[in-house]
Amino acid sequence: MANLTFKDFKSDQEVRWCPGCGDHAVLAALQRALPKVSQALGYEKERYVVVSGIGCSSRLPYYMDTYGFHSIHGRATAISTGIKVANPTLTVWQACGDGDALAIGGNHFIHAIRRNIDINIILFNNQIYGLTKGQYSPTSKFGAITKTSPYGTVEHPFTPGSLVLGAKGTFFARSLDTELKLNEEIMTQAALHDGTSVMEMLTNCVIFNDGTHKDITDPAVKADRTIVLRHGEKMIFGKNHDKGLILDGMKLKVVTIGEDGVTEDDILVHDAHSDYIGIHMMLADMKYPDYPVALGVIRDVKDVTYDDGVRDQVKDVMMKSKIHSVDDLLHSGSTWEVK
C-alpha cells in the first residue's frame, strides 16, 4: 500500500471559502487525519467517499481528492447511509452545517444516529446560515440578531450533543475549528469507531457571525472556559491546570484543586466508553458561563451497526433459503401445469 500523505487528499480545485473562515482549518485537519487512518487500517484512497449537503461547509468534497458527492440540502446523511449499506467496505465521511444537518436534514440526522450506521459526520456549527448570507440557524443563540431576526430570535437553539446522545449516539466529539491537533486526533478516533460518529466543529463565520464562539475561543480565556476530555484522564482544565469537575449530588460541579479541601483525587476521570449515557449527556450539555465547554471525544461506545446488521441478515437468509435464483423464485409457492 502506498504511503498516503495529506497531499494525496488535496484536490486540484481552488478552495473558495472566505479568507479566515473556520472551514479551512477543518479541511486541513481531515486531510492530515486520513493518511493516518489509512496507515492504521490499511485503507487505500479509493475507499473514501466524502458526502455533503448544501451550505458553505458542504463544498468540502470538491477540495478532497477522493470520491465525492455534493448532494442537496439536508440529505447528505441519507445519501451517506445508502452508500454505506450498498457497499460496507467503503469509508464514508460527511460534511454538513448546522442548518443542513439540524434544520432541513434533522430527520435523516437523528435516524442515522438511531440506526448507528457506520459513517463519520463532521458537523460544522457556525450558528448561522452563511451561504444564504446571514439568517439564524437552529443553533443560533436565543435572541440572536440576524437578517431574519432583526429584533432577535424567540426560539431555543439545539445543543447538537444533546440531540446526538438523545438519539443514543455511540460517538460524539466536539472541537474548535482552530484546534488542528485535537481535530486530527478526534477524526482518527471517529474513523476507528464502528457506528455513526458525530464530530461537532465550532466554526467561525467571519462574514455573518464573526466571533460567535469567542466567549470560549478567545486565547485569553480559552483554557479556563473549555475542557479537553480524553478517555481515562482526569477532567482537569484551566490555565493553571487547577480546575476540575466533580459530581455534586446529581450535577457536575466546577472545583479548584487546593481549595475547600479538594485534591486531584476528587476529580472525575473521563470514561468515554461508559455505557451510562447520563454522564456523557451532562458533559455534552455544559455551557459557558456555568461550566467549561467540553471538547474532545465525549462518548465512544461499541454497539451493533446497521450496515453490519443488513449484511449479516442477507448472508443468514441466503444460507437458509431454498431460493437462490430468480428462476427458483418464479417457481416458488403455488404454481400449476398446463399440458
Next chain:
Amino acid sequence: MQHKVIDTKDVVIRFAGDSGDGMQLTGSLFADMSAIYGNGLSTFPDYPAEIRAPHGTVSGVSGFQVHIGSGDINTPGDFCDLLVAMNPAALKANAKWCKPTAMILVDEDAFDQAGMTKAGFQTENPFTELHVEDRALIVAPITTLTEESLKDSGMDAKAIHKCKNMFTLGMACYIYSRPLEYIYQYLERKFSKKHPEVIEPNKKVLNDGFNYAANIQAIPNTYTIEPAPQKKGTYRNITGNQATAWGLLAASEKSHLPLFCGSYPITPATAILEELAIHKSLGAKTLQAEDEIAGICTAIGASYAGNLAVTTTSGPGLSLKSEALGLAVMAELPLVVVDVQRGGPSTGLPTKTEQTDLGQALYGRNGECPVAIVAAHSPANCFDAAFNSAKIALEHMTPVLLLTEGFLGNGSEPWLIPSMSEYPEIKPPFATGVLAEGEKFKPFERDAETFVRQWAVPGMKGFEHRVGGLEKNHAGVLSTDPANHALMVAEREAKVQKIADFIPELKVDGPESGKLLVVGWGGTYGHLLSAVNTIREAGKEISFAHFDYIKPMPKNTAEVLSKFEKVIVCELNSGQFVNYLRGEFPKVDFKQYNKVQGQPFLVQELVDAITKEM
C-alpha cells in the same frame, strides 16, 4: 323451477362485506382456484382506506371482483353476475354493479334492523329500495348456518363467525361448479404449522356451504366455465406489486449488481417493499427509510456506490422525492423510481386507482429535468416493465420512472412463468481502461452515439471524482458558463431521447391505417382491448395502439399516428397523455375520453365513447 347447468363463456363475481369479513381472502381463493382449474381470469380488489372502518357502514365495505372465463380475460369485468353481500351496507354499496341478470346472495342474519339502519336504508325492503328486486335473490341465513355447522367444533363464537366467508365461498363454488380440493390444500398449507385445529372446521363449513347451496331450491341455475385454451407451461397467479418486485430482482440477477431498495411505506405501493424484504436470499437489501426523501436519497447513495438502486412510492411520495430525483438526473446515476399511482391530489383516494401522475412524472421537477418514463399495462406485465426500467436505467445512466397503478399493483392474473434464459444480460457502462499518469477521469464525458456517461464506482482506483447537484462540465468541474449549461441541458435530454433506439416500436392492433386509432397507456390496456374487440364483434373495423414507453416514445410513433384521420386517447385523468401527444404531434387530430373517479374504465363506456367517434 327447472334447474339447469349452463355452460358459459365468462362470469364476474363480486364478493363484498365489512372490511373485516375476509372478502379479499375469499375473492383471492376463488381466483386462485379458478386459475388452477385453467380459466382465464382477472381480479380487482376495491377496499376502503381504513383498516377497520366503522362496522356495518357503507364506507367500511370491502370488495373483491373476480372475472373468470374460458377464453382470455383482460379486465375484472364491468358488472357482476353474482354479488355476494355479507351485510346491508355491502348490498347498498354494490347493488349498482349488478347486471340485470345477476344473482344476489346475502346473509339474511345480517339484515336485521340494526344492520339496515347502519347502512342507511329508509324502508324495510333493501332490494326494492335499491331497485334490484327483480334479480335472482338468494337470501340465506349464513351466520346461523355457520354457527350450526361448527357448534361441535369447540371454537368460540368469534372464531365461528370468522368462518362465514368459507360458508359463502362454498356456496359460490356450487354455483360455478368449482372443485373444493384446491381450497382444502390451501387451508392445510396455511394452517398446518400454527393452527392445525382450524383446518377441519374450515373444511367442514366450506363443504356445508356447498351442500346447502345444492339442497335449497333458491338457486335458479348453476354454471360451468370450461378451462381456457392455454399455452403449455407452468403458471402462477401474480399481483402487479409482486411482479414489480420480482422484475427488479430479475434485473439484479441479469446485471450482476446487488439490488438496493430504499422506501417508505405508502398505499398502494408498500407491497413491493414488503416483497423485496422477503427475498434477501437473492442479495436484495431493503431499507425502510425515515421518510420518502430518505427513501430516494439512500437509493441515490446506493446507486453511486454501484448497486441497482430502487425506490418505490405512490403519488404523494413522488412529490416528496422530486428534488432528489432532480439530483439523480444531474448526477446522471441509474435509479428506478416506481410510482404505483392512486387517486389524487394530496392524500386523495389512497386505495383507488388513477393515471393522474403522468404530468408529475414528465414535468414535476425544477429546471429542465428529463427522466425516462415506462408504464406497465397489466399485473403480470409489471415484471417486464420493472425489468426493462432497470435495464434502461443501468445502461443509459438515467433515472427511470416506472408508472404502475393501484389497479395493477393489487390486481392479479395468471402468468405463464418465463425462464430467465429468455431475458437479456444488462450491461452498465462501467468505466474501463487505465488512465494515463496525471490523467483525471472525466465523469460527464459521453458516448458519441448514446450520450451515456461512464460509471466509475467508489473503490475503483484512480477514478476518484465528484458528482452533485451543481452544473458541471464534461470533466466534472463546476461551471456556470452559459454555453456549457446550454450544452449539458441539451445532452441530458438527448440522452433520454436516444433510449428510443433501444425500445420496441409501437404496435398497431388492427389495420395500420384508417379512420380512427384508439390509443391508451398503462393499466387501461385490458379494458381498451376488450372494448376494441367488442366493437369488432359488432362487425366494425378499428385499430388500437397502446404505449408502454412514455418517454421517450417509440421511434415510429409519428408514423403510426399519421396514418389515421383521428386518434382517440383514453386515460384515467383529464387528458395528461393526450396533451403531451398534442405537444409532440401538433398535426394529429386528437380526441379524448377521460375518467377521474378513482375507478377503472368500464368496457361499455369505452365502447360507447369510441363508437361515437367512428
